[in-house]
Amino acid sequence: EAGVVQSPRYKIIEKKQPVAFWCNPISGHNTLYWYRQNLGQGPELLIRYENEEAVDDSQLPKDRFSAERLKGVDSTLKIQPAELGDSAVYLCASSYDSLGTGELFFGEGSRLTVL
Amino acid sequence: AQKVTQAQTEISVVEKEDVTLDCVYETRDTTYYLFWYKQPPSGELVFLIRRNSFDEQNEISGRYSWNFQKSTSSFNFTITASQVVDSAVYFCALSEPEKAAGNKLTFGGGTRVLVKP
Numbered sequence: 528e529a530g531v532v533q534s535p536r537y538k539i540i541e542k543k544q545p546v547a548f549w550c551n552p553i554s555g556h557n558t559l560y561w562y563r564q565n566l567g568q569g570p571e572l573l574i575r576y577e578n579e580e581a582v583d584d585s586q587l588p589k590d591r592f593s594a595e596r597l598k599g600v601d602s603t604l605k606i607q608p609a610e611l612g613d614s615a616v617y618l619c620a621s622s623y624d625s626l627g628t629g630e631l632f633f634g635e636g637s638r639l640t641v642l
Numbered sequence: 643a644q645k646v647t648q649a650q651t652e653i654s655v656v657e658k659e660d661v662t663l664d665c666v667y668e669t670r671d672t673t674y675y676l677f678w679y680k681q682p683p684s685g686e687l688v689f690l691i692r693r694n695s696f697d698e699q700n701e702i703s704g705r706y707s708w709n710f711q712k713s714t715s716s717f718n719f720t721i722t723a724s725q726v727v728d729s730a731v732y733f734c735a736l737s738e739p740e741k742a743a744g745n746k747l748t749f750g751g752g753t754r755v756l757v758k759p
Binding site: 530567568569570571572575583616618620629630631632633634635636638 | 646677679684685686687688689692733735746747748749750751752
């Protein structure tokens with residue numbers, strides 16, 4: 528069974544440029560998450576989807592971040608314009624359990640460097 | 643207030659030694675779940691174990707064991723007879739389904755484990 532797939536693995540951009548990350552969750556997993564992990568810290572939730580609906584986006588900086596999950600499968604996270612502080616690893620995860628009892632399956636992440 | 647605290651930032655051991663990772667959590671919910679995840683250098687977080695708040699029985703799974711104590715809000719994790727491949731960052735995480743109305747993991751800051759040959 529294929530795991531969570533993310534691309535690109537690495538991205539280097541200059542500040543004020545846009546960037547987008549893509550995630551393909553495990554087949555059959557209705558719940559999808561985007562986490563941000565700063566260097567030396569634990570992941571922090573940005574947004575959680577149940578199928579196509581964003582059910583928790585309270586931590587998403589909506590002035591510059593946007594996300595979508597069309598057709599309830601793949602998802603895209605966009606930053607426009609990027610700032611220096613956005614340098615981090617962006618992790619996508621999926622789960623079959625939306626009740627909070629199950630494990631999350633993570634991708635390898637997209638490492639963003641903003642110069 | 644930080645909900646999940648991992649006081650140890652880095653632990654270094656020699657192969658075959660045991661290593662115990664500390665985790666202290668904070669929640670007011672009666673139903674919650676605790677997890678340990680491993681993050682190797684490749685970056686992908688890998689699920690290791692899960693415990694719910696109603697089950698304080700401690701268990702052993704292979705070289706992994708855990709000690710869950712509600713009285714002290716601790717969920718410690720032990721790797722027995724460590725191996726070089728155990729070198730990674732380990733995260734403790736908390737899920738509070740009642741509060742978050744769903745699956746939302748709150749992670750601690752992580753503990754880097756370095757196992758030397």
